[in-house]
Amino acid sequence: MDHYSSIITSVRDRLYRLALRVVNDADEAEDVVQDVLVKSWKKRDQIVSLDNPPAWLMRMTKHQAIDRLRSARVRGVRETEAAAPDHDAQTPYRITAANDTLGHIHRLLQQLPPDQRTVLQLREVEGMEYKEIAEATNLSLSQVKTYLHRGRGKLRALLLEQRIVES
C-alpha cells in the first residue's frame, strides 16, 4: 500500500465521523468525505509531504461539511432535521437517538455552532490534544479551550435541566 493510501485508510473513519457530526446526515457526510478524497487525490504529492496530513484532511473535511451545511440551510431542509437525525437504521446514531437520554444529548450537540461541536467531537470522540485540534480546525488554542469548556458546560446544563443529573 502506498503512503497516500495508508494515510487515507488511517483517517477515513475519523473524517466520516467529523463530517457526520457537522452535517448530521449519513448520505451528506459520505458525500463530504468523498469530495475531500477527490480533492486530496489531486494534491496527493503535496499531502504526503506534509508534517501532519491527517490534520490537513480533517481541516478540509470540516470546511467542506460546513459549506454543505450552509447550502442545506439555504435549501431550508436541514435545520429541522437536528431533532430527528436521518441515518441508516443500524448505525449507532440511530440507536443513540432511540434512547431518550442519549437522544437529548445528541440533539443538544446538533444545536451547537459547527465549530463548537467540531471541537467537542475531536476531543471526546477522537481523543485529540488541544494543539492537534487547533491544527485540524484552524482555530486558536484559546478558542479550542473556550469551545470545549462552553460545550461541556452546555451538556451539563442540559443534563441538569432534564433532571438527568442532580446538582
Place this chain on the structure above:
Amino acid sequence: MKHTTAKKLLDRYFLGETTLEEEQQLRAYFRSGDIHPDLALYPPLFTYWDEAAEIMAPVRIRPVHRRRPLRWLSVAAAAAALILGLNTWFGPTTVITGTGFPIAAAQAEPAPIDWSKYEVTDPEEAYKVLREALGAASASLNKGTSFAVREMVEVRQALK
C-alpha cells in the same frame, strides 16, 4: 478510582481543565459500574461519546485512485464517440489534412478537454457508454463500407 477523586475530576472536566489521560480515567470510572450515587446519572454522557466513536465510514468511501480504471474506460468511450463524430462528419473516404481542410484540422486538434468533468464512476454505466459508443462507431463504419461498394458498382456500370 476513588469516588472523591472522580468527583474532583468531573468538576475539572466540565471546566475544560482535564488532560486526555485524566479523561480516560474518568471514562473508565463510569464504565466500571461502581459509581457514587451523586454521579450516578452522568454515565449517559460518556456512553454517548463511546457510541459515537464506534461509527465507521461506509465501505463505499475509499481512496480515489482505485477508480482510475473507470476513468480510462470513460476516456475510451469518449474517444470512440469522437472517432464516430469525425467519421460521420467527413465521410468514410475523406482524408483529413492540416493544410487542405482547416476546419477539420481544427477539430482534429481540439483544445485540451477536462475529462474529469465527464468521469463515469459507476462501472456498469461506464461499460454501457463504451459499448454503445463502439456499437455506433461500428454501425457507421459498416455504412461507409456499403457506401463504397455501391459507389464502385456504379463506377463499373458507368465504365461498361
